[in-house]
Amino acid sequence: MEVKxxxxxxxxxxxxxxxxxxxLKEKTLSVIEKCLFKxxxxxxxxxxxxxxxxxxxxxxHILSTTNIAVxxxxxxxxxxxxxxxxxxxxxxxxxxDIMKPITYNLGESDKNSSLxxxxxxxxxxxxxxxxEGFPLKVIHAVAAHHGEPSPTRPTTIEAMIVHLxxxxxxxxxxxxxxxxxxICQEELKESLEFNNFTQVVNIFEKQKKILDxxxxxxxxxxxx
Ligand SMILES: [Fe+2]
Ligand SMILES: [Fe+2]
Numbered sequence: 001m002e003v004k005x006x007x008x009x010x011x012x013x014x015x016x017x018x019x020x021x022x023x024l025k026e027k028t029l030s031v032i033e034k035c036l037f038k039x040x041x042x043x044x045x046x047x048x049x050x051x052x053x054x055x056x057x058x059x060x061h062i063l064s065t066t067n068i069a070v071x072x073x074x075x076x077x078x079x080x081x082x083x084x085x086x087x088x089x090x091x092x093x094x095x096x097d098i099m100k101p102i103t104y105n106l107g108e109s110d111k112n113s114s115l116x117x118x119x120x121x122x123x124x125x126x127x128x129x130x131x132e133g134f135p136l137k138v139i140h141a142v143a144a145h146h147g148e149p150s151p152t153r154p155t156t157i158e159a160m161i162v163h164l165x166x167x168x169x170x171x172x173x174x175x176x177x178x179x180x181x182x183i184c185q186e187e188l189k190e191s192l193e194f195n196n197f198t199q200v201v202n203i204f205e206k207q208k209k210i211l212d213x214x215x216x217x218x219x220x221x222x223x224x
Contacts, residue, residue, distance in 0.1 A: 002196075002198045005042060005043075005056055009059070011063055012032065012059070012066075012094065015066050015090055015094060016028050016029050016032065016090070016094065018086070018090055019091055020087055024091055024134075027091075027132055027134060028090075030132070031095060031129070032098070036058070040101070040106045040107075041106075042056070042059060043055045043056050046060065046061035046100070046173070047170070047174075048111075050170070051169075051171070051174035052173050053194075054197060055195055056196065060197065061097065061169055061170070062096075062097065064169045064173075066093035066094050066165070068165040069089050069090070070086070070089065072161050072164060072165060073086060073089050073158075076157065084157065084161070085158050088137045088158040089141075089162060091134075092142050092145070093165060093166075095134075095138070096125065096142050096145040096166060097125065097145075097166075099121050099124035099125040099127075099128055102115060103116030103119075103121045122145070122146060122151070123151075126143050137156060137158065140156060141158055141162045141163075144162075144163060145162050146163070146166075176204075180199075180200045180204070183203055184203065
């Protein structure tokens, strides 16, 4: 089932609505509208190769990372009793990769823009948030979202949540893409670069039939 880009935009709007601080909510919405919801940014990939390397990959990554971060934050409150600053978690998760589109030559997603040759998305995103007057706790979480290789390590629990959510979503998506590519090459004898994630989902749907067949063979061999 393909999820429409309009539905993803609406889901991001609903997440922004959960920010309680009216000024932070307004600033977050304003940057997201300017830097993500406009064409061609809304179709930006999330990375060149490693993960979300297809049209609309960035919006998938932002939405998924924010949902994962909110879920981790709930566990920290419910199980560990830490009073999480949800406003910071939501705003920083939504904005952590916000300047990625301008580092790419959109249309040739495996190439950097001229600006992208000189400044990375993390630096540019921090610059943007500074320019827009975001509070330090949000800028810190964005600056530290790559964890150890970041210019600054995550120091607040909110920054740790954003980093971990970013890592989980990038790793999961990247592993799925790598496996889908290897299925195409090894089993279907085709080489495929994906334009969207629905193509990837379809490959794994076909794999379920092979798993059913394997289950039948397993049953015949061991259980009958
Ligand atoms: Fe990033
Ligand atoms: Fe990211």
